[in-house]
Amino acid sequence: GAVVSQHPSWVICKSGTSVKIECRSLDFQATTMFWYRQFPKQSLMLMATSNEGSKATYEQGVEKDKFLINHASLTLSTLTVTSAHPEDSSFYICSAGRTGRDQPQHFGDGTRLSIL
């Protein structure tokens, strides 16, 4: 089955630091990847849709300058949390899927970000 790798799995850093999270599709090409944020005991909140070779599409209320997304190739998308603060602490998950509305998404294992 399709595999999506997300790295790192856990980050602890000081307030003001920028953190980069990588999402790779290992065995298929993904023109579109998704970035989600999940709060404890809650559902996934779609933050943005990452499009290969073009700008990401952000959901309403998500700061573009805060959460920088780059989708430089068909197998790699990155999310950079710039100047992170404690309120940015969360579980971030990426997903990718083959083209087509009927295709399931394949998820990375998530990144737990803790800002001190």
Next chain:
Amino acid sequence: AQSVAQPEDQVNVAEGNPLTVKCTYSVSGNPYLFWYVQYPNRGLQFLLKYITGDNLVKGSYGFEAEFNKSQTSFHLKKPSALVSDSALYFCAVSPRASKIIFGSGTRLSIQP
């Protein structure tokens, strides 16, 4: 508006008993429906999907789901629950390409 509802935050079932996790949807057009499972500190894993055809869909780990158009439901079921089935389950709908909407999730707890 497109939406997915999971009315139960938590479902408790004794091991060996059948389980049902409920999901209802509201979409225009033909719904593409999915179930995913999430284990602690992990991403989501795909369980099964309904696109068209037979209303009873079989998926991974012995799970199945029944699509009911008149009730706009897509409940997840398993005939005999295992302790290892304890996890967070998400129903999802894909209203269009490159878009997926998740339900709020249901925590399934299987007691030995």
